[in-house]
Amino acid sequence: MTTDKSRMPPGQSLLRTPSNWPVMGEDAPRKDRAPWMINITGEVERPLAVPLSELMAFARTEITIDIHCVTRWSKFDRVFSGLPLNDLLAEARPTADAKFIRFVSRSERAHDTALPLDLARSLNALVAFEAEGEPLTTPHGGPVRMVTPGRYFYKSIKWLETIELRTDNKLGYWEAGPGYHNNADPWAEERFITGNIPPDLRQRMIDRRSFGKRDLLGVDFSGEDLTGVDAAEATIRNAKFDNAILRDASFRNTEYSGASFRGADMVGADMRGSDGAGADFCGADLRSVDFSEAGVTGAMFCEADGTNGAIIDGATLFEDYALAKLTDVNRAYVERMRGAEA
Ligand SMILES: Nc1nc2c(c(=O)[nH]1)N[C@H]1C(S)=C(S)[C@@H](COP(=O)(O)O)O[C@H]1N2
Numbered sequence: 368m369t370t371d372k373s374r375m376p377p378g379q380s381l382l383r384t385p386s387n388w389p390v391m392g393e394d395a396p397r398k399d400r401a402p403w404m405i406n407i408t409g410e411v412e413r414p415l416a417v418p419l420s421e422l423m424a425f426a427r428t429e430i431t432i433d434i435h436c437v438t439r440w441s442k443f444d445r446v447f448s449g450l451p452l453n454d455l456l457a458e459a460r461p462t463a464d465a466k467f468i469r470f471v472s473r474s475e476r477a478h479d480t481a482l483p484l485d486l487a488r489s490l491n492a493l494v495a496f497e498a499e500g501e502p503l504t505t506p507h508g509g510p511v512r513m514v515t516p517g518r519y520f521y522k523s524i525k526w527l528e529t530i531e532l533r534t535d536n537k538l539g540y541w542e543a544g545p546g547y548h549n550n551a552d553p554w555a556e557e558r559f560i561t562g563n564i565p566p567d568l569r570q571r572m573i574d575r576r577s578f579g580k581r582d583l584l585g586v587d588f589s590g591e592d593l594t595g596v597d598a599a600e601a602t603i604r605n606a607k608f609d610n611a612i613l614r615d616a617s618f619r620n621t622e623y624s625g626a627s628f629r630g631a632d633m634v635g636a637d638m639r640g641s642d643g644a645g646a647d648f649c650g651a652d653l654r655s656v657d658f659s660e661a662g663v664t665g666a667m668f669c670e671a672d673g674t675n676g677a678i679i680d681g682a683t684l685f686e687d688y689a690l691a692k693l694t695d696v697n698r699a700y701v702e703r704m705r706g707a708e709a
């Protein structure tokens with residue numbers, strides 16, 4: 368099967384199996400006996416508190432979207448049905464001061480995300496009850512979730528409970544802590560905000576070969592010699608190590624989602640217990656790299672067309688559950704390389 372390039376945002380690749388798409392983030396709503404109400408609050412002329420069952424009765428609209436997850440997988444042509452957000456807003460009537468819209472989940476951590484109100488309107492966001500003609504399953508946000516076309520999927524919260532109209536922005540759960548980009552446009556690759564590390568600090572970390580336990584969002588170590596570096600327990604989302612030398616480096620328990628290791632020499636690196644969702648290892652030398660107990664959801668070990676693959680052998684260790692969360696092309700590539708060398 369070929370990938371329709373004009374439909375595929377940069378840095379994404381197609382997920383074909385399983386027939387559904389992976390569960391990401393939280394997998395269940397808060398345990399709560401109170402009836403499920405959908406609330407529209409804040410800067411509105413008519414605050415609403417509607418029982419979920421009543422809203423569902425109005426659900427008629429069907430949309431077909433391409434899902435783009437920030438961890439680099441995309442799934443085309445998913446059919447959702449529900450109630451257009453714009454219909455609800457027409458009922459609640461945002462005031463002239465309402466500039467942002469925030470969605471809050473009925474989940475343990477009151478998971479949330481926000482968008483400029485005009486943007487949410489123009490994207491035709493949907494309050495969805497069904498996917499592929501079936502009620503949404505609980506892990507995928509059932510009974511009710513947002514589906515916001517045209518943005519990475521973290522802008523589509525599961526288990527919708529409250530819609531708050533605001534005068535000011537409030538960063539959501541993934542945006543505030545982990546530094547996910549607030550605009551989240553997949554066509555502009557707005558995955559993460561980039562860090563701001565002073566150059567002298569960066570140089571000191573290179574000289575000492577040590578940045579363990581540090582929080583270094585988006586730091587760029589491309590082309591550096593970091594042989595044996597201690598990067599254990601660091602948070603280095605979206606960092607760049609392209610063509611760097613990382614032989615025998617320790618990334619134990621490190622969080623490096625979205626980081627790029629293209630062409631890096633990582634022979635013997637220790638990645639145990641780490642998390643690298645959406646990381647890019649194309650062309651890297653991964654012989655004897657230990658990914659035991661490590662997550663690599665949606666990571667890239669070769670390009671979408673199978674070229675520029677990482678060097679992997681039987682001594683490159685992965686968990687089966689981690690490989691199961693790769694795109695088909697990547698999983699097949701890794702399994703072939705490990706099998707061929709084992
Ligand atoms: N309540 C809630 N909604 C959420 C999340 C979450 O952790 N909690 N994760 C977001 C992210 S990062 C993604 S990619 C999608 C995943 O939806 P899925 O589990 O149906 O794939 O849900 C989004 N909505």
Ligand SMILES: [Mo]
Pocket residue numbers: 391436437438520521
């Ligand atoms: Mo995500």
